Structures are given as structure tokens and as C-alpha cells.
Amino acid sequence: MKRRAERIEHFKAHPIEVQHQVFHELIEAARYTDWGIKYRYDSIQNIKQYQERVPISTYEDFYPSIERVLRGEQNVLWPSDVEWFSKSSGTTNSRSKYLPITPESLEDCHYRGGKDVMTLYAQNRPNSLVFEGKGLSIGGSLHANPFHEEGGMVGDVSAVIMRNLPTWAEYLRTPPIEVALMDKWEEKLVKMADLCAQENVTSILGVPTWTIVLLDRIMEERGAKNMLEIWPNFEVFIHGAVAFQPYRELFMKKYFPSDKVTYMETYNASEGFFALQDDLAHPGEMLLMLDYGIFYEFVPVEEWDKPHPRALTLEEVELDKNYALIISTNSGLWRYQIGDTIKFTSKSPFRIKISGRTKHFINAFGEELIIENADSAITYACEQTGAVINDYTAGPVYMNDGTKGRHEWIIEFSRMPSNWEEFCALLDSRLRESNSDYDAKRYMDLALLTPLVHSVPSGTFYQWMGKRGKLGGQNKVPRLSNSREYLEGILEMIYETP
Known part of the structure; x- marks a missing residue:
């Protein structure tokens, strides 16, 4: 954690240099993929050339290439073999989205993000005893790739991450993986409520809405007035996916009525892990994580509907303006429109808050x-x-x-x-x-x-x-x-x- 904290301080001090390094590493890695050959990555020298050659794309634009990977083709968008896909319904339409998860994105983005959550928490709470108990996380489910018999697995990104965790990590979390990955939600809820209530849970990682459902079930079954009667050593709720502001009072008064409980925000999605709250005194503001194999661009929302919107890099953004987030990643997403809008609250270091959805x-x-x-x-x-x-x-x-x-x-x-x-x-x-x-x-x-x-x-x-x-x-x-x-x-x- 101390070593990682030093690297976080490095990209905070040198954000532009780190992002330029990530950009060149991504272009170099993908130059001989089908996508890289199509857009002549081998001759791209700078970001301006990249923006001129490669269009901003939606999931629908990317789907023909992703479908090829789903059907077993490799070296389409990224050179490493792809065996895992996150399946997301998204919030912009009802069809499922299948997004490739490469070994690099799993290790250098999703896992690094999970480790950095605890690194930054420990920095803010140096006397924490959170590692003396279990971390509760509500996972999704996994299924065989419906497009290819031997084409790996698809599921919620949380399920993909859990399935690939090292064995030692299982000792730090609850419920057991066979329960966490159950696909029938009602049955899973019953088992989770029973098993987790018996553990010394000191942290939760999850979406507020579904966490509320689980906590209500546990309190009802145990006849508890609040969750601290069941988990007296509980320290931190690490939340994401939806804004926590409307739920804050509910958690602080109903579930964990103690000023010793911390609430920490994350910004992660099927497409990657993007930001973490590094300053607990400012809820909603998160540090943009710049060394996760993701290159960021930002389109001013007033230009979003233009045929060729202007995309800004990190050094060009302004505070308190709405930007649509564009990402190029080590999972093979290139100038991908994730669908979120963000605002910068600080440029030294670069901190953001989520302001909405481009279609919501x-x-x-x-x-x-x-x-x-x-x-x-x-x-x-x-x-x-x-x-x-x-x-x-x-x-x-x-x-x-x-x-x-x-x-x-x-x-x-x-x-x-x-x-x-x-x-x-x-x-x-x-x-x-x-x-x-x-x-x-x-x-x-x-x-x-x-x-x-x-x-x-x-x-x-x-x-x-x-x-x-x-x-x-x-x-x-x-x-x-x-x-x-x-x-x-x-x-x-x-x-x-x-």
C-alpha cells in the first residue's frame, strides 16, 4: 500500500505526462490488431493524429467488432486473448451489452482500482482495523458465452472480478463465492442474509439500492434496530453506480448510526475503473485515476450532438463544465462513448464528479x-x-x-x-x-x-x-x-x- 501510494502521488504531480505515456502504450500495444491496422496505428505519432483518424464510437458502432471476439476471433481490438466478457444492460437501452475484459484490463484496471480503494482508505484512516474483519460484496452471476461454445464466460463485471480473484482474497471477503455468484437473486438474498449476519463484517462494497435490500432483510430476520447491533466493528461503505447523496441520511440514521462509519465513493463500470474518492471531507468528488491503462478525452456537452464533436484532453478541460466522457482502454475500446457526463472540481489534482448520463x-x-x-x-x-x-x-x-x-x-x-x-x-x-x-x-x-x-x-x-x-x-x-x-x-x- 505504501508503494502504491507513492505511485498515486506521482500521477497526481505529473498527470499530463502519465496520460501521454498511457496513450502511447495503448497505441503501441494495438498496432497490429485488426483495429490498429484499419486506423494505421503504426504511423500515429501523437494524440492529434489519433483524434483525426479514429472516430468517437458508441456501443452500437463497436458491436460488429465485439461480436467477432464473442464468436472466438482474437487480435481484433486488443492483442491478448479475450476469455471474459462483462454483460451489462446499461441504463440507456434494454439490450444487453457485451464488453471484452482482457487480462491487462482485469489486472491493471479493475484489480488495481480495488486495491487503491483500500490504499486511499487506509491513508485517510491510518488507525483502521478494517482488515481484521470481512468485506461484503454483492456479486452478479456468470454464464457460458452464448455466441461460442468454447468462448469463455460472460456476466456482471463484479462476477468476472470475483471469479478471477486469487485464493487468498477469499479469506478477506463474504459471502463465499458459490453464494456470491448465484444467478437467482431471491435465493441469493436469503443465503447472503443468513451467512453475512454471522460474520464480522467491517466493510461493504456495493450499489446503495441493492445494499439496502440486503440490510433490510438482515435487520428484519435478526430483529435489530440497526446494523451496528449485528456488525459492531463496521467501518466503511464503499459505494458506486448511483449517486449516494439521496441515500446518505438513510445509511447514517437507519443502518449505521455512528460518526465512526465512513462512506467512500468509487466510479467504476463494466468498461473500466475510473475514479476514487481520495479526500473523505468532500463527498461526491473523486480523484481521476490516470495509470489504469485508460486514456481520457472529454467532449463539451454543448457539442455532443454535432457530427464531429471537439474532444479535449486533460490539459484543456475547465472546472465546473459538463463533459461527456470518452475512453480508450486496455480492453480494446477506442474513443468509446461510455454514456456518462462529468464535471471537474479540481485540476490540481484532477478530481471529478459524475453529473449525469448523455441519454438520461x-x-x-x-x-x-x-x-x-x-x-x-x-x-x-x-x-x-x-x-x-x-x-x-x-x-x-x-x-x-x-x-x-x-x-x-x-x-x-x-x-x-x-x-x-x-x-x-x-x-x-x-x-x-x-x-x-x-x-x-x-x-x-x-x-x-x-x-x-x-x-x-x-x-x-x-x-x-x-x-x-x-x-x-x-x-x-x-x-x-x-x-x-x-x-x-x-x-x-x-x-x-x-
């Missing part, structure tokens, strides 16, 4: 509402009215026959607001404060009326995700949508005739 927003009326706006507003309304949420989603109510538009919210509370009208008003006012376009449409109710907000029973989102076949793993409730697809699905489920 509401812009039905020109309001350009992003997830960052929504999370901030709902957190503020909860704080002011004593409410605590489990989950939420929102979308538009379209103008029709002379009626004005509005936003519609579906919220599942674990504790209702003290005043419902005040909660709805605060939600609206905070959105207006944080988003000038929304405020302009709301002015005098000219284009948008006040939001229509529904409170739904506990367990609604869990039931809805189950109906969609998306329980457990890395599946996430879509926060915002520019269509009514998610809203209609939930409302239909709630109000359907028994």
Missing part, C-alpha cells in the same frame, strides 16, 4: 434537466422535511390539446416528508435554482406547471425491477428519462386491477 435527462421542453440537478433537488427537499427516500424516477408529461407540460416524479420513501406540499414546493424551487433553463420554462407557468409527484409504497421499485428481470447485480433504477416509458410501467403496475 429530461429535455422535452428545452429544460435540459440532468441527474445532478435531480439528485440535488430531491436531497434538499428531503433534508428540509425530514424525509428519506429509497428510490425515484422522473419523466415528462407532454403538452396535449392546449394543456401545458410538466415533470412527473415517482418517489419511494422510507420516511415520508413532514409536510407533503412543502416537499413538492421545495423540490420545484431547488430545480429552478440549479437549472436556469428549467426556471425559464417554469416562470409564471409559461411552459411547465409544477411537478406532479407520486409517493409509492415501499418495495415498488424492487417489484418493478423484478418484473423487468433486473434484480441484483449492477442493475440501476433509471433516474431520468426523456420519454414516459419508465413512468408508465411503474404506474401501470401500481394501479393494475388485482
Whole structure:
């Protein structure tokens, strides 16, 4: 850990040099792959040439090449043999995405990220006893490659990582791998609740939404008032995938009511491990990890819909501006649009926060509402009215026959607001404060009326995700949508005739 801490300090002090080194290593490694030959990697001398030759690509653009790898071809996108694929439903459409995981991406990105989590935690908490207990992680599941009989395995990236962990790592985690990788979520939940409650759990790594489901099950079965009655030595919840801000109070008051428990954010996905919270005094801000075999580019969101958007490198970015994240990686993804938007909160060192998704927003009326706006507003309304949420989603109510538009919210509370009208008003006012376009449409109710907000029973989102076949793993409730697809699905489920 001390050796690794020195290397982290090195890329913090020399970020541009480290990123340029990563860029040249990636280009050199892939020069004789099919992709590298197509774009003449052997003659690329600098980043400018790379950007001119290689287009920014979506998953759909990449899929023909990925399918070749799935069907057993090698040396297509990356020179090393690919035997593992992460399968992700994503949050931008319903089809599964298959992403190659190379030996280099597994070792130099995903595993290094996991080790660095604990390195940075230990730096912040030098007297930690976290290694005297077990780390709990909720894994996904693995299946044979459906495209090729001898083509390796596919599954959630968490499952791929767990299956490839060294034997000694199993002594540090819970539940046992045969339980962690079960594919039937309900059965897995029952076994996890029983086994993990008997362990000395000192840390959790997971998505807040599914962690809540597990903790509620354990507390119910054990009759506990909070999780510290079961795990008195618990120290840190390492979270990612969805914004933690709306859940913070729930964890601090219901599950771990102690100021000794730490919350640490990570930014990792099927495509790679990107950032870690290195300063625990600033929730939501994460250090961009620059030596994981990933070269980063950033497209200003105002240019995103242009035919050839301008992509910036690290030395060109500005603070507090929204950028779509573009990555080139040691898993063979080249100028790949991951679908997330980020903002830089610091340039010395380079720290970021996730602001939303390139396809997860509401812009039905020109309001350009992003997830960052929504999370901030709902957190503020909860704080002011004593409410605590489990989950939420929102979308538009379209103008029709002379009626004005509005936003519609579906919220599942674990504790209702003290005043419902005040909660709805605060939600609206905070959105207006944080988003000038929304405020302009709301002015005098000219284009948008006040939001229509529904409170739904506990367990609604869990039931809805189950109906969609998306329980457990890395599946996430879509926060915002520019269509009514998610809203209609939930409302239909709630109000359907028994």
C-alpha cells in the first residue's frame, strides 16, 4: 500500500505526462490488431493524429467488432486473448451489452482500482482495523458465452472480478463465492442474509439500492434496530453506480448510526475503473485515476450532438463544465462513448464528479434537466422535511390539446416528508435554482406547471425491477428519462386491477 501510494502521488504531480505515456502504450500495444491496422496505428505519432483518424464510437458502432471476439476471433481490438466478457444492460437501452475484459484490463484496471480503494482508505484512516474483519460484496452471476461454445464466460463485471480473484482474497471477503455468484437473486438474498449476519463484517462494497435490500432483510430476520447491533466493528461503505447523496441520511440514521462509519465513493463500470474518492471531507468528488491503462478525452456537452464533436484532453478541460466522457482502454475500446457526463472540481489534482448520463435527462421542453440537478433537488427537499427516500424516477408529461407540460416524479420513501406540499414546493424551487433553463420554462407557468409527484409504497421499485428481470447485480433504477416509458410501467403496475 505504501508503494502504491507513492505511485498515486506521482500521477497526481505529473498527470499530463502519465496520460501521454498511457496513450502511447495503448497505441503501441494495438498496432497490429485488426483495429490498429484499419486506423494505421503504426504511423500515429501523437494524440492529434489519433483524434483525426479514429472516430468517437458508441456501443452500437463497436458491436460488429465485439461480436467477432464473442464468436472466438482474437487480435481484433486488443492483442491478448479475450476469455471474459462483462454483460451489462446499461441504463440507456434494454439490450444487453457485451464488453471484452482482457487480462491487462482485469489486472491493471479493475484489480488495481480495488486495491487503491483500500490504499486511499487506509491513508485517510491510518488507525483502521478494517482488515481484521470481512468485506461484503454483492456479486452478479456468470454464464457460458452464448455466441461460442468454447468462448469463455460472460456476466456482471463484479462476477468476472470475483471469479478471477486469487485464493487468498477469499479469506478477506463474504459471502463465499458459490453464494456470491448465484444467478437467482431471491435465493441469493436469503443465503447472503443468513451467512453475512454471522460474520464480522467491517466493510461493504456495493450499489446503495441493492445494499439496502440486503440490510433490510438482515435487520428484519435478526430483529435489530440497526446494523451496528449485528456488525459492531463496521467501518466503511464503499459505494458506486448511483449517486449516494439521496441515500446518505438513510445509511447514517437507519443502518449505521455512528460518526465512526465512513462512506467512500468509487466510479467504476463494466468498461473500466475510473475514479476514487481520495479526500473523505468532500463527498461526491473523486480523484481521476490516470495509470489504469485508460486514456481520457472529454467532449463539451454543448457539442455532443454535432457530427464531429471537439474532444479535449486533460490539459484543456475547465472546472465546473459538463463533459461527456470518452475512453480508450486496455480492453480494446477506442474513443468509446461510455454514456456518462462529468464535471471537474479540481485540476490540481484532477478530481471529478459524475453529473449525469448523455441519454438520461429530461429535455422535452428545452429544460435540459440532468441527474445532478435531480439528485440535488430531491436531497434538499428531503433534508428540509425530514424525509428519506429509497428510490425515484422522473419523466415528462407532454403538452396535449392546449394543456401545458410538466415533470412527473415517482418517489419511494422510507420516511415520508413532514409536510407533503412543502416537499413538492421545495423540490420545484431547488430545480429552478440549479437549472436556469428549467426556471425559464417554469416562470409564471409559461411552459411547465409544477411537478406532479407520486409517493409509492415501499418495495415498488424492487417489484418493478423484478418484473423487468433486473434484480441484483449492477442493475440501476433509471433516474431520468426523456420519454414516459419508465413512468408508465411503474404506474401501470401500481394501479393494475388485482
